[in-house]
Amino acid sequence: MSRLESALADLRLADTLASRDTALSRLDPRAKIVTTIAFLFAVVSYERHTVVALLPFLLYPVALASMGEVPWRWLARKLALAAPFAVLMGIANPVLDRTPMEVSQGVTMAGGWISFGSILLRFALTVTAALAVVAGTGMHALCAGLAALGTPRVFTAQLLFLWRYTFVLGGEGARMATAREARGGRGSPTLAVYGSLAGHLLLRAFERAERIYRAMLARGFDGEIRSVRTLRWSPRDTVFVAGWVAFFIAARAVYLPLVLGRLLTGFGG
Amino acid sequence: MSDHLVEAIGLSYAYPDGTTALDGASFRVAPGESVAIVGGNGAGKSTLLLMMAGLLEANAGEVRIGDVSVTPGSRDLVRRTIGFVFQDADDQLFMPTVQEDVAFGPLNLGVSAEEAASLAATALDVVGASHLADRPPYHLSGGEKRAVALAGVIAMGPNVLLLDEPTAGLDPAARRRLIKLLQAFEHTRIVATHDLDLVLDVCTRVLVMEGGRIVADGAPDAVFRDEPLLARCHLEAPLRWQG
Ligand SMILES: Nc1ncnc2c1ncn2[C@@H]1O[C@H](COP(=O)(O)OP(=O)(O)O)[C@@H](O)[C@H]1O
Ligand SMILES: [Mg+2]
Numbered sequence: 001m002s003r004l005e006s007a008l009a010d011l012r013l014a015d016t017l018a019s020r021d022t023a024l025s026r027l028d029p030r031a032k033i034v035t036t037i038a039f040l041f042a043v044v045s046y047e048r049h050t051v052v053a054l055l056p057f058l059l060y061p062v063a064l065a066s067m068g069e070v071p072w073r074w075l076a077r078k079l080a081l082a083a084p085f086a087v088l089m090g091i092a093n094p095v096l097d098r099t100p101m102e103v104s105q106g107v108t109m110a111g112g113w114i115s116f117g118s119i120l121l122r123f124a125l126t127v128t129a130a131l132a133v134v135a136g137t138g139m140h141a142l143c144a145g146l147a148a149l150g151t152p153r154v155f156t157a158q159l160l161f162l163w164r165y166t167f168v169l170g171g172e173g174a175r176m177a178t179a180r181e182a183r184g185g186r187g188s189p190t191l192a193v194y195g196s197l198a199g200h201l202l203l204r205a206f207e208r209a210e211r212i213y214r215a216m217l218a219r220g221f222d223g224e225i226r227s228v229r230t231l232r233w234s235p236r237d238t239v240f241v242a243g244w245v246a247f248f249i250a251a252r253a254v255y256l257p258l259v260l261g262r263l264l265t266g267f268g269g
Numbered sequence: 270m271s272d273h274l275v276e277a278i279g280l281s282y283a284y285p286d287g288t289t290a291l292d293g294a295s296f297r298v299a300p301g302e303s304v305a306i307v308g309g310n311g312a313g314k315s316t317l318l319l320m321m322a323g324l325l326e327a328n329a330g331e332v333r334i335g336d337v338s339v340t341p342g343s344r345d346l347v348r349r350t351i352g353f354v355f356q357d358a359d360d361q362l363f364m365p366t367v368q369e370d371v372a373f374g375p376l377n378l379g380v381s382a383e384e385a386a387s388l389a390a391t392a393l394d395v396v397g398a399s400h401l402a403d404r405p406p407y408h409l410s411g412g413e414k415r416a417v418a419l420a421g422v423i424a425m426g427p428n429v430l431l432l433d434e435p436t437a438g439l440d441p442a443a444r445r446r447l448i449k450l451l452q453a454f455e456h457t458r459i460v461a462t463h464d465l466d467l468v469l470d471v472c473t474r475v476l477v478m479e480g481g482r483i484v485a486d487g488a489p490d491a492v493f494r495d496e497p498l499l500a501r502c503h504l505e506a507p508l509r510w511q512g
Contacts, residue, residue: 012407015365019405140365164363167407211360214324218353219361219421220377227364228372228386 005174008167010077014131017070018138024068025136029145031237032133035244042248043125048115049101054122056251060244061128068136078131079124090119139163140227148231153224160225164212169205176201273300273350273428273457275321279330281481282316290316292481293330300428303451303458305468305489308478309503314461315356317478318431321459323347334429349378352427352456356434358414362406367398367417370406374425385424392424393417396450412443419450429457436464465493465507477502 018025024032039060046054065075097112134142143156176197180189189197275298282291290313298304306314319325321332323339332339339347355361364370371389372382380388393399396416401409406417415435422430435451436444444467451458451471460472468475468489475492477485479502485492493499493506505511 016405016408019366138365208360211355211357212363214319215355215361216363218322218324219374219425220348222377226373226376227369228376228382228389229369230382
C-alpha cells in the first residue's frame with residue numbers, strides 16, 4: 001500500500017468506527033454537536049496564559065474517546081498530522097513575549113513560553129474532541145445533526161460531497177502513484193512530470209465526481225441528502241448535554257485544580 | 270406511459286470537446302423486452318444509456334417513454350420509470366451503510382422512512398444481500414457492491430432497467446448470480462455489454478453499435494453468426510460457441 005493509500009484508509013476509519021454500535025454512536029448527533037460547541041467555547045474563553053486551569057477539560061475528549069471506543073493510536077496519529085499548524089501558530093510567542101511570569105512559588109518563566117504551551121494544549125483538547133466526535137458519529141449522521149440544528153442544507157450536502165470527493169481524489173492519486181511505480185518511475189517526479197500528473201489527476205477526479213453526481217441524480221437527488229436513519233432525542237441525550245455543560249461551567253467558575261489539590265491534601269493550605 | 274414503450278429517435282450527441290459519441294441512433298424497445306447493446310470501446314453505449322435516463326441532453330433527436338418525451342421537465346416521471354445501474358458501483362454507492370444507500374432512492378421519491386426501509390429490505394432480499402445491510406458499502410467485494418447498487422435501483426420500483434456493463438470486473442460466480450437475477454426480472458431491460466455470453470442468457474434481442482450508430486438489430490443467435498460484423502465492431506463470437 002502506498003503512503004497516500006494508507007493515509008486514506010486511516011481517514012476512512014472514521015466512518016468505519018462510527019458504523020459500530022458504541023455508547024457514543026448511540027447518542028443523538030445533535031447532543032454531541034451542542035456539547036462539543038459548548039466545550040470549544042469554554043476552552044477558548046480562557047486568558048492566553050492559562051495552562052493548569054485547562055487541565056480538567058481533558059476529561060471531555062478522554063470520555064468521548066472511551067465512550068466511542070476510538071483507538072488512541074488513531075487519535076494520536078491524526079493529532080500529530082495537524083500539530084505543525086498549532087506549532088506554527090504559537091511559535092512566535094516565546095520570541096515576542098519575554099516578560100517573566102511566576103508559575104508557582106519561586107519558579108518564573110517567560111510569558112511567551114506559557115502562552116505557547118497554552119495554545120498547544122487548547123489545540124490538543126479541541127482537535128481530539130472533534131476527532132472523537134467524528135469517529136463516534138460518522139460524517140453523514142453529523143451532517144444530519146447539523147441540518148436538524150438549522151445549518152442550511154446546501155452547506156451540509158456540500159460537506160458530505162467534500163468528504164466523499166476527498167476519497168475520490170485521493171483514490172485516483174493513489175492509483176496513479178501505483179501505476180507510475182509499476183512502470184519504473186522512482187523518487188520524486190520532476191516539475192514537468194509533476195505538472196502532467198497533477199493535471200491528469202484533476203481530470204480523472206472531475207470525471208469521477210461527475211459520474212457520482214449523475215448517479216445520485218438518477219436516484220432522484222434534489223439537493224437534500226435523505227436517510228432512513230432518523231434522529232431520535234432520548235433522555236440519555238439530555239443527561240449527556242446537561243452533565244457536561246454543568247461540568248464546563250463549574251470548571252470555568254472555580255479553579256478546579258486548586259479545589260482538587262485541597263481535597264487530596266486534606267483541606268490544608 | 271402505462272405500457273413503457275421506450276423509443277430513441279435520431280439521437281445525436283457530441284461531447285463538449287467535439288467527440289461525436291452518438292450519430293443518429295434510433296430504435297424502439299417493447300415493454301418487458303430484454304435488449305442488449307453491444308459494441309467496442311467508445312462505440313457510444315454509455316452515452317446512449319445516459320441519454321435514455323435523462324442524464325444527458327441530446328444535441329438532436331429525442332427519447333420517448335410511452336408518450337412522454339424525456340426532457341428536464343419530465344425528470345420526476347423519468348426517475349420513477351427508469352432505473353440506471355452504473356458501470357462502476359463505486360460511483361453509485363454514497364451512503365454510510367448499505368441499508369441507507371438502498372433506501373436513498375425511495376426516500377427521494379417521497380415515500381416515508383418506514384416504507385423506504387421496507388422497500389430497501391425487499392430489494393436487498395431480491396439480490397441476496399440482506400446480510401450486508403449494516404455494513405459500510407466501501408468495504409464490500411466487487412460482486413457485493415454490484416448487488417447493492419442493483420438493489421438501490423430496483424428499490425425505486427422502476428419499469429425499465431438500464432445496466433452499463435453489469436458483469437465487468439465480476440468473478441465467474443458473481444457473474445452467474447447476476448445473470449440469474451437479470452433472467453428473473455420482468456422489467457424492460459436494456460444492457461450495454463461486451464459479454465456476449467450474457468447476451469445469449471439474458472437477452473432476446475441485440476443492437477450492435479459502431480461509431481455512435483446502430484449498425485445491426487436482431488436476435489442474438491443470428492447477429493452473432495455474422496463474423497465480419499463482429500470483427501468490424503471489435504467483438505468476438507460468444508465463448509460457448511468457440512472450441
Ligand atoms: N466525458 C467525455 N468527454 C469527451 N468525450 C467522451 C466522454 N465520454 C465519452 N467520450 C467519448 O465518446 C465516445 C463514446 O463513448 P462511450 O459512450 O463511453 O462509449 P462506450 O460506452 O461504448 O465505450 C468515445 O469516443 C469516447 O471517447
Ligand atoms: Mg461504456
